Amino acid sequence: NIVCIIVGTRPGIIKMSPLIRECEHRGLEHFVLHTGQHYSPEMDNVFFRDLGLKLPKHHLKHIREYVTHGAKTGMMLMGIEKLLMEERPRVVLVCGDANTNLAGALAARKLHCIIGHVESGLRSNDWRMPEEHNRVIMDHISELLFAPTEETAQNLRKDNVRGKIIVTGNTIVDAVMQNIKIARSKSTILLDLGLKNNSYFLMTIHREENVDNPYILADLIECIKLVIRFFKKEIIFPLHPRTGKRLKEFGLTERLDSIKGLRIIEPLGYLDMLVLLEQCAVVLTDSGGLQEEACILEVPCVTLRENTERPETVLVGANVIAGTNPRTVKAAVEKMLSVARTWTNPLGDGRAAERIIDEVQKVLKDDVSGLPC
Ligand code: UD1
Ligand code: UDP
Incomplete structure (x- = not known):
């Protein structure tokens, strides 16, 4: 070979x-x-x-x-x-x-x-x-x-x-283009979770600098509480195994579990993820791939980090770097909820x-x- x-x-x-x-x-x-x-x-x-x-x-x-x-x-x-x-x-x-x-x-x-x-x-x-x-x-x-x-x-x-x-x-554009139609026709995730389009936020976190630090992880839990309370939308939260392990280690699992309006689910397959992302109001994430896919699928993104290696997504207005402070994150979500989804994808042509x-x-x-x- x-x-x-x-x-x-x-x-x-x-x-x-x-x-x-x-x-x-x-x-x-x-x-x-x-x-x-x-x-x-x-x-x-x-x-x-x-x-x-x-x-x-x-x-x-x-x-x-x-x-x-x-x-x-x-x-x-x-x-x-x-x-x-x-x-x-x-x-x-x-x-x-x-x-x-x-x-x-x-x-x-x-x-x-x-x-x-x-x-x-x-x-x-x-x-x-x-x-x-x-x-x-x-x-x-x-x-x-x-x-x-x-x-x-x-x-x-x-x-x-x-x-x-x-x-x-970026080959992620190819991947999204090759799979989005299949995802729309095959995935039943919205039905399974009883969700309507635009009625929920999607959130993922797993970066070492975020979840391995108990103070930052606790801040992120506060972000979840504030965003749900202020915007009155559910957050769907597919849990990365690293994050699950850290929550347990730091004794934070119960604090997270007790938040009304937060739905913690298993990590999703790709087709379900594409559909859940495409139909959410805003995605809050520290994932690299999700920042890109949100930009490609015209979904506003709030990045829960201090920086990004994907500044192209910020420059076109698809993404905002919010850090992990609850008030800053809330303000970023507010801004991205009203953004016009008219940017041009800067990441490739498939x-x-x-x-x-x-x-x-x-x-x-x-x-x-x-x-x-
Ligand atoms: C890794 C990458 C990260 C990437 C992420 C994608 C590095 C340094 N980090 O981070 O850049 O964004 O993958 O998701 O390579 N675990 C499981 N099951 C799994 C995988 C991981 O239980 O299938 C748990 C294990 O306890 C493991 C921990 O998660 O020790 C961390 O996994 P690891 O692959 O080291 O890093 P990620 O956080 O997944
Ligand atoms: N993804 C997925 N299911 C999930 C979470 C993420 O299919 O529950 C996909 C997501 O659509 C993207 C990729 O996994 O294509 C991103 O992986 P991750 O966030 O783990 O890593 P990163 O991109 O930050 O390295």
Whole structure:
């Protein structure tokens, strides 16, 4: 197999799905390697089902036993290296900023594979974030830097990276376009939850800087209370496993459970998520992917963080950075409830996968290194 596509987390599976499809469509020899970083069925398996993907050829199953960033990344690095040595792909594609992708890029670098970093050049400039460390390292060791936007390409130029920068659009646009109609026709989530469009807010939180800090997590609970009380709308809250674990550890579960108007649900599959997002009044989130999808689906977004690596969404008026202070968040929701949903999506035209695989095929054709992986 010539191209290895590395996945391992929920957003990675979603954002790589258009590339897997494109390889299949062109008959380009490839295989998928799953690092096992995410493993609960609702964080992993459901996306293969919803996106109609074959199960990965390789799947590391032991990563869940490890807790720290170093141990997880190290174990993934070792597992990926072994598999790459067996498979000997020429190109390794990684997407985004999770530890999975850092491990994949490092393994590929050491074996002299050509690394393509999909969703390259994003910067929050927030050095508290593990994702920011991963992005910077990956961008410096990759040959092909697939920047979703001109702004992200500019970040890469500023960082003086050595790889080739190609502006492609974000594959999340491809994923939304490929799945939204299917979602509308198949998902029964609104009926299941008894929701009418525009009658509720959607909320997700899972960022380490937010949920691993008990004070910030407590502030976010206050945000939920205030927003429900002030706007008299329900909040639907699919709970990320990390957040669930932290709530328990910090003894905050009961405080959250007792809020009237808050509905805590299991993490959703992709089709249900797209429908629930498309029909909500405003989404409140610290997720990267949801900031993007909200912008694509013309849903106003309030970002529960101090910064974003997706400033394009803010610039077009689709997103506002609210932090985690309840009063600021309430004001942001108020503003976004009355915003005209007329912005132009700055994240791509749905053909990012096509451009990325064009470039991969070009590189494979021109590759005269003769280097095996
Ligand atoms: C990871 C990524 C983050 C991304 C997020 C997407 C890193 C550094 N972080 O964060 O950038 O936004 O995925 O959701 O790679 N857990 C489960 N089941 C699972 C997955 C996780 O129970 O399927 C629990 C485990 O207790 C685990 C914890 O959540 O230790 C954190 O998981 P981890 O993959 O380390 O980080 P995420 O918070 O998911
Ligand atoms: N998502 C989902 N179900 C959920 C929560 C999120 O399908 O319950 C999707 C969401 O639509 C987006 C992606 O998962 O495509 C975002 O993942 P997450 O928020 O975990 O990570 P991030 O994008 O912040 O890295």
